Amino acid sequence: MQLLLKRILLMIPTLFGVSVLVFFLMAISGDPVRSLLPADASREQIEAVRKELHLDKPIYIRYGMWLNDAFHGNLGKSYTGSNLPVAPELLRRLPATLELGVITMFFATLLSVLVAVLSVRKPGGAFDQTARTVIFVFLAMPGFWLGIELIILFSRRLGWFPPAGQGEGSFWANIPSHLAHLALPAITLGVGTAASLCRVLRASLLEVLHSDFVRTARAKGLSSNVVLIRHALRNALIPFITLSGLTIAGLLEGSIIIESVFAWPGIGQWMVDAIKGRDAPVVMAGVLLTAVIYSAVNLVVDVLYTVVDPRVRLDGGAGR
Amino acid sequence: MKEFLLSLRTVWVKFRRDKAAIGGLIIVVALAIAALLSFWLAPFSAVAAQDLTNALQPPSSAHWMGTDQFGRDVGLRILYGARISLFVGFVAVAIGMSIGLLLGTSAGYFGGWWDTVVMRITDIMLAFPFLLLALAITAALGPSLQNALLALGIASFPSYTRLVRGSVLSLREENYIDAAKVAGASANRIMFRHLIPNLFGTLIVYGTLRVSTAILAEAGLSYLGLGAQPPTPTWGGMLSEGRDYILFFEWMPLFPGLAILLTVTGFNLLGDGLRDALDPKTRK
Numbered sequence: 001m002q003l004l005l006k007r008i009l010l011m012i013p014t015l016f017g018v019s020v021l022v023f024f025l026m027a028i029s030g031d032p033v034r035s036l037l038p039a040d041a042s043r044e045q046i047e048a049v050r051k052e053l054h055l056d057k058p059i060y061i062r063y064g065m066w067l068n069d070a071f072h073g074n075l076g077k078s079y080t081g082s083n084l085p086v087a088p089e090l091l092r093r094l095p096a097t098l099e100l101g102v103i104t105m106f107f108a109t110l111l112s113v114l115v116a117v118l119s120v121r122k123p124g125g126a127f128d129q130t131a132r133t134v135i136f137v138f139l140a141m142p143g144f145w146l147g148i149e150l151i152i153l154f155s156r157r158l159g160w161f162p163p164a165g166q167g168e169g170s171f172w173a174n175i176p177s178h179l180a181h182l183a184l185p186a187i188t189l190g191v192g193t194a195a196s197l198c199r200v201l202r203a204s205l206l207e208v209l210h211s212d213f214v215r216t217a218r219a220k221g222l223s224s225n226v227v228l229i230r231h232a233l234r235n236a237l238i239p240f241i242t243l244s245g246l247t248i249a250g251l252l253e254g255s256i257i258i259e260s261v262f263a264w265p266g267i268g269q270w271m272v273d274a275i276k277g278r279d280a281p282v283v284m285a286g287v288l289l290t291a292v293i294y295s296a297v298n299l300v301v302d303v304l305y306t307v308v309d310p311r312v313r314l315d316g317g318a319g320r
Numbered sequence: 321m322k323e324f325l326l327s328l329r330t331v332w333v334k335f336r337r338d339k340a341a342i343g344g345l346i347i348v349v350a351l352a353i354a355a356l357l358s359f360w361l362a363p364f365s366a367v368a369a370q371d372l373t374n375a376l377q378p379p380s381s382a383h384w385m386g387t388d389q390f391g392r393d394v395g396l397r398i399l400y401g402a403r404i405s406l407f408v409g410f411v412a413v414a415i416g417m418s419i420g421l422l423l424g425t426s427a428g429y430f431g432g433w434w435d436t437v438v439m440r441i442t443d444i445m446l447a448f449p450f451l452l453l454a455l456a457i458t459a460a461l462g463p464s465l466q467n468a469l470l471a472l473g474i475a476s477f478p479s480y481t482r483l484v485r486g487s488v489l490s491l492r493e494e495n496y497i498d499a500a501k502v503a504g505a506s507a508n509r510i511m512f513r514h515l516i517p518n519l520f521g522t523l524i525v526y527g528t529l530r531v532s533t534a535i536l537a538e539a540g541l542s543y544l545g546l547g548a549q550p551p552t553p554t555w556g557g558m559l560s561e562g563r564d565y566i567l568f569f570e571w572m573p574l575f576p577g578l579a580i581l582l583t584v585t586g587f588n589l590l591g592d593g594l595r596d597a598l599d600p601k602t603r604k
Binding site for chain 1: 440441443444445447448449450451452455456457458459460461462532536539540543544545546556559562563566567570573574576577580581584585588589
């Protein structure tokens with residue numbers, strides 16, 4: 001418990017560093033005033049806006065002010081377009097990104113376990129060979145291209161799924177419409193994820209299947225399916241959990257572009273627009289949120305280790 | 321030198337038996353030749369020239385991969401794009417690897433406060449996704465090919481640093497390093513003559529696989545309009561234009577996507593093959 005607390009506390013300097021790094025990057029990206037005001041704005045107008053945004057102050061003071069505001073839940077206002085406050089907009093968009101992430105993860109995990117288990121029933125067999133080739137192709141495929149081709153096939157040609165958007169209302173209020181809109185982006189993000197998950201799970205299943213306790217279980221006369229599911233799969237899950245952690249991180253990364261491809265109204269698409277428009281407050285908020293999720297996922301993975309495998313301890317030391 | 325050539329020979333003997341790896345090598349060499357040929361076959365004037373009367377044509381004998389919205393030949397533009405993708409892949413890896421090698425070796429060898437500083441910076445940069453970091457750096461520097469290269473190089477150095485430092489930490493304990501120290505070798509000499517040459521195998525494998533990552537990331541940046549600017553053809557940029565035209569014309573995104581897929585597959589196969597060939601534990 002103490003160690004868990006220590007790990008959580010260690011996240012603070014890292015997140016602090018992330019915020020300094022991004023603040024500095026956005027500061028050197030140029031003056032946002034030019035894009036905020038019309039081209040014929042007077043000197044006084046420019047000065048007034050610079051003052052309002054505190055751009056007339058040195059960078060370390062601006063960072064201090066941002067940090068102070070951030071601690072009070074105020075992430076500033078967007079520089080572009082509607083000038084909306086960032087924090088509420090972030091919260092408004094978060095559910096869409098989570099919705100896509102959770103469904104994708106569910107789909108990818110299911111697919112990868114299924115394919116891996118079917119593959120190791122007969123290693124080197126026809127199914128295994130085909131699966132390995134397909135996995136290799138998906139690992140090399142840019143997600144946004146797959147997305148475009150899926151839109152062409154399933155939306156344009158067959159008309160099965162809508163090509164873009166999220167569906168009306170909240171998820172629970174209108175499940176069929178949401179699932180239809182989720183299908184293509186979730187498949188796009190999910191197959192790449194499933195490919196890397198499947199590769200690791202297959203390797204670790206093969207390793208476990210050669211161990212003594214599996215031989216014992218077989219010798220007891222248990223059916224090969226029972227051995228595979230009850231004994232082997234459970235023990236093969238450890239490397240799988242590590243990778244799932246990395247995968248959530250990969251999903252965050254993938255969703256940045258995939259949300260743009262499918263006009264999915266989440267944080268990824270918002271971030272891309274903000275980065276292109278040099279909208280510093282939005283970029284800061286988005287990057288920090290990503291870093292928090294990323295670090296939290298890593299922590300949860302480390303904790304899950306100790307649950308799945310009691311031999312692993314958070315401090316890496318021997319048992320007391 | 322003789323020993324080095326001998327070990328190279330054993331690696332090649334192993335590598336040669338691996339069909340997939342040879343396939344990867346062939347793809348990569350063919351792409352390199354295509355990229356070189358593009359200087360003659362696809363000069364910038366040819367890939368930028370517009371011919372609106374022939375816009376949005378499906379593949380034909382005159383235009384093997386069809387034409388885009390300005391009537392430009394997609395095949396020629398893909399050839400030109402190969403030049404850019406390979407260039408970005410190699411240079412981004414070279415930048416990232418050089419920084420990572422320098423920081424990782426020195427941090428691992430000297431330890432102490434320097435190690436702490438380097439690893440803290442690495443941790444911070446690894447605390448958010450690679451592509452997001454590259455995006456933020458490109459946005460800060462402004463969109464262009466050079467800046468995309470720089471961003472991809474900078475965004476990737478933390479992973480090299482961590483890899484190199486880990487290897488150096490274990491190599492540092494080897495007897496021959498102690499021997500070199502006793503013989504009075506300077507820290508620089510130990511790092512450059514003894515530690516870094518021993519990392520070559522690891523770095524070649526990792527670097528080859530990272531070329532794939534860099535090419536995919538460059539395509540992503542270009543797709544978002546943050547890479548080389550039009551009318552310079554990039555595979556990612558062509559996909560982005562293709563996305564805008566899927567309602568009228570379905571051919572456009574196909575070939576740039578296949579080009580990326582083929583290239584990344586080639587480097588992945590080559591990297592996996594090199595790993596197996598260089599690893600003394602795998603025998604086929």
